[in-house]
Amino acid sequence: MVGSPVEMTTAINAGTVGGRLAEAAALHWREGTTERTLRRDGRRWSAWTAWVLIVFITPGVVLLAIELLTFPAALLCFAHAYAVPRIQAGRGARSPVAIGSERSAGKLAEADGQAERVALGLLGDLVGHDQRELLARTGLALERGRLGVWLLGEQGAILLRPGGRRAFCWCVRIARPDELPAGDRVAHLLLALREDEEGFATVANLQFSGARWRVRRRIEARSRPALEAARALARERD
Amino acid sequence: MAKLVRLDSTGHTTLAEWAADDLEAHQAAVEAFRSELDRGMTGSMTMPDGTAQVIRELPPEADLVVMRRQIAGG
Numbered sequence: 001m002v003g004s005p006v007e008m009t010t011a012i013n014a015g016t017v018g019g020r021l022a023e024a025a026a027l028h029w030r031e032g033t034t035e036r037t038l039r040r041d042g043r044r045w046s047a048w049t050a051w052v053l054i055v056f057i058t059p060g061v062v063l064l065a066i067e068l069l070t071f072p073a074a075l076l077c078f079a080h081a082y083a084v085p086r087i088q089a090g091r092g093a094r095s096p097v098a099i100g101s102e103r104s105a106g107k108l109a110e111a112d113g114q115a116e117r118v119a120l121g122l123l124g125d126l127v128g129h130d131q132r133e134l135l136a137r138t139g140l141a142l143e144r145g146r147l148g149v150w151l152l153g154e155q156g157a158i159l160l161r162p163g164g165r166r167a168f169c170w171c172v173r174i175a176r177p178d179e180l181p182a183g184d185r186v187a188h189l190l191l192a193l194r195e196d197e198e199g200f201a202t203v204a205n206l207q208f209s210g211a212r213w214r215v216r217r218r219i220e221a222r223s224r225p226a227l228e229a230a231r232a233l234a235r236e237r238d
Numbered sequence: 239m240a241k242l243v244r245l246d247s248t249g250h251t252t253l254a255e256w257a258a259d260d261l262e263a264h265q266a267a268v269e270a271f272r273s274e275l276d277r278g279m280t281g282s283m284t285m286p287d288g289t290a291q292v293i294r295e296l297p298p299e300a301d302l303v304v305m306r307r308q309i310a311g312g
Binding site: 021022114115116118119120122128180184194200204 | 243
């Protein structure tokens, strides 16, 4: 018989999947996500964004320097420099899919209202009293982790790194969502994240990394308070 | 009272409930738990520190065990 939490953990560990998320262990060819890989990927995304800006702004400036009448072509270059990073940030901001948003499973014609309420009740119990109100208001579940502060939706997650300046946006979902209500979809991701944070980030597909304000501009207005709450918590860890 | 629940299309279904000293009820919960594992579900136990742990056996001391499906990159 086991008693204390430590003894209980030891006993349970004997039956775990090596302490690692089974879904991550199955992706043996994929590099595991760690503090180091996040820092590296963040730098790569910044370099890529800078490269996009250089590639489109430079020819625009050169055209204007050669002949001012080429400004329509230069404008096209500048528009690309503006649009490409904006589209990338928008793709990242759309990743999570907040409960109750237009793309939510709860908005499907076949959605079962009673099941949606039951699922939200369990999810509310899982997130705890502190985060329940934020979840109801924004449709995103906030969870503190070792890598930063997470916001979970039905189909993805946003991670704010310590300091709250950089965001990582991931696509991750249930392998067979079938008829699962919206709350259950988030609950699945929340449990997997709590089981193995790095494994969770390994399974998820990275959509975007960049400044938090770039995500904030493109995220649904209703979900912005969740991003601000995550930022406040992430700043505490700076 | 400990609870074993499955996330499903109804929101969730309570599969079993047991008290730590009720061996019979726990045994029934273990059978329900194994049946879910056989269906490809993953057992996730909420720990006292707020984390969760994948389990392959159902400990009598568990408080809440949730059976969930696998996740994948989108």
